[in-house]
Amino acid sequence: MKQDVPPPYTAVTQHAMFPKPAHDEAARYNFLANFNKHMAGTLGAGNKLAYETRVLPAFRAEHGRNPQDRFEVRHAMNRDPWHRLWSACRRNAMEMRQQNGRSIVLRQLDALDALAREFNAGRDTLTLNPKVAVPRYQAAVDIHCMPGSYHGEERPGDVSAGANYDSGLFATTGGQLGALNDGGGQALVEWIRRERPGWSPRRILDLGATIGHNIVPLAQAFPEAEVVAIDTAAPVLRYGHARAQALGVRNLRFVQMDAEHMEAFPDGHFDWVQTTMYLHELSGKSLPAIIREGVRVLAPGGLMFHLEQPQYSDDMPVFEQFLRDWDAFNNNEPFWSAMHALDLKGIMAEAGLPRDCQFVTGVRAVADRSIFPDAPAPDEEDYGRTARWNAYGAWKPAE
Known part of the structure; x- marks a missing residue:
């Protein structure tokens, strides 16, 4: 039997370092997990329908040919109301995920940092080197809308970026990573x-x-x-x-x-x-x-x-390439x-x-x-x- 809905976020097995969500924070992640699955499946199918019934015929009428590459498809699809709605929803879902994750982590950052220090203390299996520079291609953008990307700190020596990343992966992937x-x-x-x-x-x-x-x-x-x-x-x-x-x-x-x-x-x-x-x-x-x-x-x-x-x-x-390219221009x-x-x-x-x-x-x-x-x-x-x-x-x- 097909089962599309992940269990409540709070029911997922969590390790000791995992940030603890409050009731409303877990509810937001429950919504986002299922909304992301809905956008990828039911709503996502509307993009192909819009392309085949509106965008492609209009492109052919204007240019006398099919789109040559994913970039031409993107420019044409970005004018379509269905794709614009779907794309805006998907972008907003990622921003909501980041906002919720940050809220969860910052509310308990003192406890998370203290617990990380306890787990990390006296171990020779963690080697940090402040001389390692963050490459410009990493520092120049907040990758997938994560504030500060992987390298950001609320204060020196914290774990906020890692905790936020771990906290929201379940919602972003709709439980597909376990x-x-x-x-x-x-x-x-x-x-x-x-x-x-x-x-x-x-x-x-x-x-x-x-x-x-x-x-x-x-x-x-x-x-x-x-x-x-x-x-x-x-x-x-x-x-x-x-x-x-x-x-x-x-x-x-x-x-x-x-x-x-x-x-x-x-x-x-x-x-x-x-x-x-x-x-x-x-x-x-x-x-x-x-x-x-x-x-x-x-x-x-x-x-x-x-x-x-x-x-x-x-x-x-080229239409599949265009869909797969969405993250490059919107995420x-x-x-x-x-x-x-x-x-x-x-x-x-x-x-x-x-x-x-x-x-x-x-x-x-x-x-x-x-x-x-x-x-x-x-x-x-x-x-x-x-x-x-x-x-x-x-x-x-x-x-």
Whole structure:
């Protein structure tokens, strides 16, 4: 039976570091979680209807041809009243999510900071470096409308950015990442166990880790491995480390580091280098540099794996490209459009991963039955209950 509605926000399993919502704050998240699902499904379908019945015929009448690319579709659709309404609702939902998350976090920031200090104290698994500069492409915009982005602090040394990020992911995704927002990491574990049964990587590196929600499942799945999560943003690392400690994860180290400059790691140090929904937040200059560094620190025979949305291609309809491009122009994701048009295979090949060692596969988040009790098996249709990604990967040639 199809089940579209996530449970009440307060019923979701939460770890000790998780910000505690008041009644009305939880109610707002309940509304936003279901509103986001409604916009993605029922209301979102109206965009295609508007395109096919109004926008495309008008474009053909004016130009004598079909739109050539996603940009022409966007300019035409931005004049359509249905799409303008849908787009405004979606943008406002994100701003409401951020406002609610900030309210929850700032109301209890003293307690959250104190708890994070308690979890982080005396541990050698959190390394912060104030000399690490925030890249301009990250500092110049509040990514997906998050005030201060990943790097913002209400006061020096706080965890406000990480706590806000964790607090609202459930609402933003309509529960598709699971109760702990770790659907991406759970998907990685399921994929590797299916593709390489019995493989035990000695060292794993997660780039652009934010609060570590996608790497914690890997650390749990490979408790003997040394797992390292890096990011340039200290606030999310403080929170992420405390979150991992609250979940009992001890083999995961959080390090403040720019992925373009990983000189602290020797060549071939890691058996697995990976990202989850990170590449689209990189500039056109930084992305190839980060992939090159990732290949450098990857051991021969090791795995590079990037979870992302699919790249635009000649066989993807321009209308679908336009819809996928929405975040680039409306959700403070300035590199989204350009990144998804890049030749990732070519970039990875130039970095030292030949095309015959590369692969593209589909990955779906593991269904969380605390949210969707009737969720199907991994090989069955999930009716939008869990998030989906494309995975771009390669096994580095053995020397």
